[in-house]
Amino acid sequence: MIRVARLGLWLGLVLALLSVLSLLVGRVWMSPGQLLGAWRLDADPLAALILIELRLPRTVLALLVGAALGLSGAVLQGLTRNPLAEPGLLGVSSGAALGAVIAIHSGLALVFPLATPLLGLAGAFVAALLTLSLGRGEGVLVLVLAGSAVSGVMLAGTALALNMAANPYAAYEISMWLMGSLADKSWDHVLLAGPFLLAGLAVLAVSGRGLDALSLGETQARSLGVDLSRLRLQVLAGTALAVGAATAVAGAVGFIGLLAPHLVRPLVGHQPRRVLWPATLAGAALLLAADLGTRLLPFTQELKLGVLTVLVGTPFFVMLVLRLRKVAP
Amino acid sequence: MMQLQASGVCVTLDRRDVLKDITVSAQGGEFIAVIGPNGAGKSTLLSVLAGLRKPDRGQVLLQDKPLSAYAPRELARHRAFLPQNPRCDWPLPVERLVALGLTPTLPAFGGFSADDAARIETALTACDLLAHRQQAATTLSGGELARAMLARALVADPQVLVVDEPLAGLDPRHALDTMRRLRRLAEQDGRLVIAAVHDLTLALRHATRIWALRDGCLLADGAPAATLDGALVAALFDVAGCVSGTGDSAFVDWV
Numbered sequence: 105m106i107r108v109a110r111l112g113l114w115l116g117l118v119l120a121l122l123s124v125l126s127l128l129v130g131r132v133w134m135s136p137g138q139l140l141g142a143w144r145l146d147a148d149p150l151a152a153l154i155l156i157e158l159r160l161p162r163t164v165l166a167l168l169v170g171a172a173l174g175l176s177g178a179v180l181q182g183l184t185r186n187p188l189a190e191p192g193l194l195g196v197s198s199g200a201a202l203g204a205v206i207a208i209h210s211g212l213a214l215v216f217p218l219a220t221p222l223l224g225l226a227g228a229f230v231a232a233l234l235t236l237s238l239g240r241g242e243g244v245l246v247l248v249l250a251g252s253a254v255s256g257v258m259l260a261g262t263a264l265a266l267n268m269a270a271n272p273y274a275a276y277e278i279s280m281w282l283m284g285s286l287a288d289k290s291w292d293h294v295l296l297a298g299p300f301l302l303a304g305l306a307v308l309a310v311s312g313r314g315l316d317a318l319s320l321g322e323t324q325a326r327s328l329g330v331d332l333s334r335l336r337l338q339v340l341a342g343t344a345l346a347v348g349a350a351t352a353v354a355g356a357v358g359f360i361g362l363l364a365p366h367l368v369r370p371l372v373g374h375q376p377r378r379v380l381w382p383a384t385l386a387g388a389a390l391l392l393a394a395d396l397g398t399r400l401l402p403f404t405q406e407l408k409l410g411v412l413t414v415l416v417g418t419p420f421f422v423m424l425v426l427r428l429r430k431v432a433p
Numbered sequence: 434m435m436q437l438q439a440s441g442v443c444v445t446l447d448r449r450d451v452l453k454d455i456t457v458s459a460q461g462g463e464f465i466a467v468i469g470p471n472g473a474g475k476s477t478l479l480s481v482l483a484g485l486r487k488p489d490r491g492q493v494l495l496q497d498k499p500l501s502a503y504a505p506r507e508l509a510r511h512r513a514f515l516p517q518n519p520r521c522d523w524p525l526p527v528e529r530l531v532a533l534g535l536t537p538t539l540p541a542f543g544g545f546s547a548d549d550a551a552r553i554e555t556a557l558t559a560c561d562l563l564a565h566r567q568q569a570a571t572t573l574s575g576g577e578l579a580r581a582m583l584a585r586a587l588v589a590d591p592q593v594l595v596v597d598e599p600l601a602g603l604d605p606r607h608a609l610d611t612m613r614r615l616r617r618l619a620e621q622d623g624r625l626v627i628a629a630v631h632d633l634t635l636a637l638r639h640a641t642r643i644w645a646l647r648d649g650c651l652l653a654d655g656a657p658a659a660t661l662d663g664a665l666v667a668a669l670f671d672v673a674g675c676v677s678g679t680g681d682s683a684f685v686d687w688v
Binding site: 319320321323326328331373 | 480483485504505506507508509510512513514515516519520521522523524525526529530533534536537539541542569582585
């Protein structure tokens with residue numbers, strides 16, 4: 105327990121530091137004095153506007169989206185007992201992507217900007233329902249197979265939308281959205297996705313005991329009184345809410361959900377339940393750091409968040425795999 | 434004391450009758466060895482008795498209440514179950530693995546109470562695991578893992594213990610230890626222990642009762658000394674066998 109608490113404290117400190125940086129760093133750099141003064145009535149209106157209307161919602165979203173990806177990654181790795189499981193496993197994120205792409209493709213997004221995240225959310229829920237009905241039964245494997253089937257269909261739909269894009273501009277918009285970004289996100293996005301993100305995080309966070317018992321396999325977990333059907337449903341619903349909302353607002357952001365649990369797992373003794381909170385915090389920290397990276401790296405065109413996470417995440421993951429190969433034959 | 438009764442239990446898997454009309458009853462204080470050849474239906478019977486598989490016909494009563502009427506968590510507080518070749522997918526420290534046996538009584542959040550810690554300590558000691566308590570379960574040898582799993586099953590002190598082949602992979606000393614422990618659990622603590630066992634000599638010496646299964650039928654049900662003889666061995670395994678000696682020096686051998 106001590107180790108988990110200490111790790112939580114460290115991750116909390118890192119998060120606080122990154123959050124402050126995230127408020128200060130950007131096209132216009134802020135000073136800590138401006139940050140503290142932004143709340144006063146006599147503050148510089150432009151600085152206050154940038155901080156409160158741009159940086160703050162962006163930071164809050166980064167924290168929530170990162171937390172959702174980290175926690176759902178940890179939960180799905182626990183559920184499948186497979187260290188390669190990631191938040192997109194159940195088809196939810198490709199569903200969200202398809203929903204958002206439909207909003208862009210149909211032109212709805214131009215008329216009503218929040219159509220993209222709204223249809224994204226709808227897409228995530230449709231995908232989750234499909235996975236649920238296709239993967240009926242008790243086993244975890246069935247659910248995962250159903251998830252990959254649904255994911256395949258959703259990806260095909262996204263490709264179709266790109267294929268059939270009315271003009272190059274729409275295709276460009278779609279591909280840009282698919283790369284994931286937190287740029288230009290407002291409080292509207294926070295208000296829209298926040299409740300779903302928080303609800304999903306809560307649903308996933310209470311799955312710990314069941315995941316612990318599952319490390320002994322499905323039969324033993326059942327013999328210990330774990331209702332596997334309920335656990336499956338809980339994980340699917342939590343993922344649909346959290347990852348669905350995360351993808352709907354931020355686009356496809358890869359590798360955070362895969363990486364975050366791996367970073368903290370050896371530090372807490374590999375027990376699935378004890379991985380959950382540290383992985384949540386690590387996910388939030390990773391995403392916030394990646395978002396800072398997109399703002400700091402000197403490119404004329406802003407580097408997309410999803411591109412950066414995969415670019416940085418892949419070599420790091422290869423390193424982890426190499427280390428894992430030494431530990432477990 | 435716990436009463437477990439199965440009546441008219443039938444299980445069909447893939448159009449094959451795995452259990453045919455099995456009626457047995459058992460109660461606390463008994464250590465029942467389930468013997469029989471491969472594919473006799475031992476594992477299926479054990480999972481039906483543990484309430485993990487619903488029989489296609491017939492029912493199982495625990496304390497005169499059908500197993501299907503128990504909530505999973507409530508049932509888990511009364512009985513522990515170990516499947517064949519249990520394994521652990523994460524490199525958990527052994528003491529954490531053993532603690533998983535307390536799952537049905539633990540709250541959703543929070544750590545262990547002093548009582549829980551004492552139970553874990555007792556189970557580790559009883560299964561000779563104190564030297565391994567911090568070791569990752571995935572690095573244990575087969576026999577050590579089997580002991581760790583047994584400790585996991587014993588830690589919550591269940592009234593009914595159903596174990597599928599607890600002796601698989603154990604060296605003679607730990608096999609003997611395990612049989613003695615299961616026997617003690619039944620005789621001294623009044624628990625009901627049902628275990629599938631392939632070592633007929635150990636079953637003969639330590640069990641208080643034998644259930645002999647073949648092709649889904651119960652061929653014999655009774656005290657080992659009175660039930661297990663050359664004729665039963667031949668009927669079960671199609672191999673001539675002889676049973677000699679009595680009490681703690683009794684043994685079963687192939688001819």
